[in-house]
Amino acid sequence: MTETNELSHVHQLGDIVGPANVLTGDDAAPAMIDTRTKFHGQSFAVVRPGSTNEVAAVVAWCSDNDVCIVTQGGNTGLSGGGQLNEPRPSIVLSLVRMNRIEDVDPEGWTMTVQAGVTIEAMQEAAAAVDRKFAPDWGARGSATIGGGIATDAGGNNVVRYGNMRDQLLGLEAVLADGQVWNGLRAIRKDSSGYDMKHLFIGSEGTLGVITRAVVKLFPATDHEQSALASLRHLDDLMDVFALANEVAPDSITAFELMAETGVARVCEVFDLTHPMAERSDFYVLVKLANTQPVTDQLAEFLSVGAERGHITDAAIASTAEQEGRLWTIREEIPPMNLYPHQSKGLKMDTAVPIAKMGEYHDAVRAIAAELVPDAVAYGFGHVGDGNLHMMVLPLADEDVDEFLDVRDELVRRIDQATFALGGTLSAEHGVGRELTERVNPQKSEVEWNMMRTIKAAFDPEDRFNPGALLPPA
Numbered sequence: 001m002t003e004t005n006e007l008s009h010v011h012q013l014g015d016i017v018g019p020a021n022v023l024t025g026d027d028a029a030p031a032m033i034d035t036r037t038k039f040h041g042q043s044f045a046v047v048r049p050g051s052t053n054e055v056a057a058v059v060a061w062c063s064d065n066d067v068c069i070v071t072q073g074g075n076t077g078l079s080g081g082g083q084l085n086e087p088r089p090s091i092v093l094s095l096v097r098m099n100r101i102e103d104v105d106p107e108g109w110t111m112t113v114q115a116g117v118t119i120e121a122m123q124e125a126a127a128a129v130d131r132k133f134a135p136d137w138g139a140r141g142s143a144t145i146g147g148g149i150a151t152d153a154g155g156n157n158v159v160r161y162g163n164m165r166d167q168l169l170g171l172e173a174v175l176a177d178g179q180v181w182n183g184l185r186a187i188r189k190d191s192s193g194y195d196m197k198h199l200f201i202g203s204e205g206t207l208g209v210i211t212r213a214v215v216k217l218f219p220a221t222d223h224e225q226s227a228l229a230s231l232r233h234l235d236d237l238m239d240v241f242a243l244a245n246e247v248a249p250d251s252i253t254a255f256e257l258m259a260e261t262g263v264a265r266v267c268e269v270f271d272l273t274h275p276m277a278e279r280s281d282f283y284v285l286v287k288l289a290n291t292q293p294v295t296d297q298l299a300e301f302l303s304v305g306a307e308r309g310h311i312t313d314a315a316i317a318s319t320a321e322q323e324g325r326l327w328t329i330r331e332e333i334p335p336m337n338l339y340p341h342q343s344k345g346l347k348m349d350t351a352v353p354i355a356k357m358g359e360y361h362d363a364v365r366a367i368a369a370e371l372v373p374d375a376v377a378y379g380f381g382h383v384g385d386g387n388l389h390m391m392v393l394p395l396a397d398e399d400v401d402e403f404l405d406v407r408d409e410l411v412r413r414i415d416q417a418t419f420a421l422g423g424t425l426s427a428e429h430g431v432g433r434e435l436t437e438r439v440n441p442q443k444s445e446v447e448w449n450m451m452r453t454i455k456a457a458f459d460p461e462d463r464f465n466p467g468a469l470l471p472p473a
């Protein structure tokens with residue numbers, strides 16, 4: 001695109017959303033790089049509409065001018081789905097200005113929001129009327145509901161409340177020709193045909209722009225308490241999970257695994273006191289939450305776990321500060337702030353059948369030990385729902401080249417192990433641009449072709465986020 005064309009485009013887009021809401025150059029730069037600093041976009045502008053009508057007008061303008069669109073919410077995605085780098089001209093359509101909570105209905109147990117509202121703002125709005133909006137993860141302050149729906153995000157509370165797909169009642173989206181589909185229904189049962197909202201969940205901006213949503217609310221859990229428990233061995237993981245469900249079936253909301261390698265690194269980098277006097281290779285961070293006190297359930301869980309020999313030590317959070325400290329460790333354990341070469345390494349978002357979690361962990365560690373013995377390999381994740389993030393990262397400057405030399409083989413072997421266990425490469429972060437090639441063997445050609453048919457029906461010109469999610473045909 002020539003410079004004159006670009007200026008003219010920027011001017012015309014400014015006529016739709018206001019000139020101050022079309023960012024270029026340095027102002028647009030933060031949107032052109034992902035949170036892991038791994039993917040770089042080349043869009044000529046960031047356009048920030050303030051309403052569904054403005055989104056529709058921008059999309060229609062893009063259709064008339066053959067401009068591609070990558071939608072962004074908080075730009076916290078971890079699979080490179082928000083950065084578009086292709087020969088056709090493109091814009092980033094940022095929904096950050098669409099941050100209005102339109103309705104909170106405690107009697108109907110629903111909330112209606114624009115797509116740019118953050119997860120944290122929704123949690124706070126629900127709490128203000130004694131209700132709970134259940135999704136929760138580390139990026140809650142920036143990640144938006146639109147991005148959460150588009151990636152079918154999960155997080156800490158899935159074990160009790162399900163992932164984003166389980167939260168959504170209604171949706172509004174702008175389609176490729178600029179039409180607005182209003183499916184903002186607040187009903188819980190509706191068997192009147194294809195449920196179109198489900199197509200947009202996990203669509204990663206490839207089918208349209210999500211502009212508004214109606215979500216479910218749950219009873220507020222005024223009593224919440226967490227404990228960090230040392231596992232005798234990773235093989236005890238499923239017994240300890242079964243115990244938590246036996247002792248506190250109505251209260252368990254989070255069941256997170258953390259390897260000592262990651263816990264120790266967080267404590268070192270963030271200058272925190274390690275929560276355990278005696279170290280173990282693995283810990284589970286368990287959170288119980290209920291309308292009734294949960295202290296007795298938590299104590300019983302830990303004492304029975306100790307009696308049965310699965311739990312060797314525990315740190316119970318008795319104050320809000322202690323609770324915060326345990327969760328800081330969990331939220332800082334992803335490698336972004338821990339290891340300087342993290343963007344060169346592998347960060348897996350795997351789910352396997354829950355009973356095969358230990359097998360998957362050991363397989364990755366064994367492959368890493370064989371191919372990159374100097375790399376750091378550790379796991380953490382929402383193991384209560386079968387989701388384990390394994391990291392394999394070069395540690396020192398001088399390890400990087402050697403790591404990159406065998407990276408493809410490492411990926412091939414680990415992916416093979418995942419598929420052999422019946423797992424997925426993308427449990428909750430989406431496919432983005434990171435996994436488009438790798439995810440291919442996970443589904444049959446029949447299934448990919450069903451998805452390509454849907455994509456072609458919604459977006460025949462491949463204008464929405466081209467190159468993301470679908471493997472090349």
Ligand SMILES: Cc1cc2nc3c(=O)[nH]c(=O)nc-3n(C[C@H](O)[C@H](O)[C@H](O)COP(=O)(O)OP(=O)(O)OC[C@H]3O[C@@H](n4cnc5c(N)ncnc54)[C@H](O)[C@@H]3O)c2cc1C
Nearest residue numbers: 073074075076077081137144146147153154155205210428
């Ligand atoms: C520290 C940290 C912790 C995290 N922990 C978790 C976790 O525990 N569980 C989990 O599931 N995820 C986790 N994530 C990743 C999670 O997927 C993202 O935080 C979130 O889903 C993306 O929201 P976003 O608004 O930032 O979307 P973006 O990053 O802006 O976009 C992500 C994708 O969604 C598309 N998209 C965004 N908005 C829209 C829209 N309105 N309409 C259509 N498409 C849209 C984009 O095109 C892109 O493909 C974490 C991320 C970070 C940085």
